[in-house]
Amino acid sequence: MIELTSLYKTYKDGDLKINAVDNVTLSVAQGDFVSIVGHSGSGKTTLLSLIGGLTKPDSGRVVIEGTDIWTLSDDGLSEFRNKNVNFIFQFASLVPTLSVLDNVLLPSAFGSCCEGLDEYARSLLELVGLGDKINSYPSRLSGGQQRRVAIARAFINSPKVVLADEPTGDLDEATEADIMNIFRKQNESGTTFVIVTHNQSLANSTKKQYKMVSGVLTEK
Numbered sequence: 001m002i003e004l005t006s007l008y009k010t011y012k013d014g015d016l017k018i019n020a021v022d023n024v025t026l027s028v029a030q031g032d033f034v035s036i037v038g039h040s041g042s043g044k045t046t047l048l049s050l051i052g053g054l055t056k057p058d059s060g061r062v063v064i065e066g067t068d069i070w071t072l073s074d075d076g077l078s079e080f081r082n083k084n085v086n087f088i089f090q091f092a093s094l095v096p097t098l099s100v101l102d103n104v105l106l107p108s109a110f111g112s113c114c115e116g117l118d119e120y121a122r123s124l125l126e127l128v129g130l131g132d133k134i135n136s137y138p139s140r141l142s143g144g145q146q147r148r149v150a151i152a153r154a155f156i157n158s159p160k161v162v163l164a165d166e167p168t169g170d171l172d173e174a175t176e177a178d179i180m181n182i183f184r185k186q187n188e189s190g191t192t193f194v195i196v197t198h199n200q201s202l203a204n205s206t207k208k209q210y211k212m213v214s215g216v217l218t219e220k
Helices: 044-051 074-084 100-110 117-127 143-154 173-188
Strands: 002-013 016-028 033-037 059-064 085-088 161-165 192-197 208-213 216-219
Touching (some): 016 216, 033 044, 044 161, 044 192, 085 143, 100 143, 117 143, 143 173, 173 192
Parallel strands (some): 033 192, 033 208, 085 161, 161 192
Antiparallel strands (some): 002 016, 002 059, 208 216
16 A cells, blocks of 8 residues: 655755654555654654655655655646545644635545535534534634644545644544544545654554654654
């Protein structure tokens, strides 16, 4: 499903060279539910960006569903992401001029439209507890509610892979548990999850755990 081979990514901070991702090799099977734990600055967000095709590695390969994604053209990579991979970022990043429903539907605007999408978006909002907010705008929502909209949005294209960066970072414990239950249900339907977090209790609820320190990934 996901095969990472000898991934490297370095950045420069003045004269200092930072190994954000240092020789990472990882296999994630279809239907896996994986967490990567690490402190801020450990490289876990950079690794997620490499997997999702947002950041190009200095060297190494990222293969998803048999496709070496960094051999694709820019347009090809965008199309591949839209069909196969979706993200839940640290920040909700909702479009302020769109309603909650339209924010959830937004990723579908870049692909082929299918029947029943509006109804599916409404069901996703019901799933995250926002069925009564479909016509609201982001400015009328709390931070936690905005995060729930972003989570619903991540599933609208029925992605094979969901990459989540601190997906419950601004949620209380009860809401975090609700969201993880939603993730588990989606995982049981075949969606593969890779979650990066500093929250060990959240990581404990995943099937496999890895630890990242100074760009180096090890299995826990």
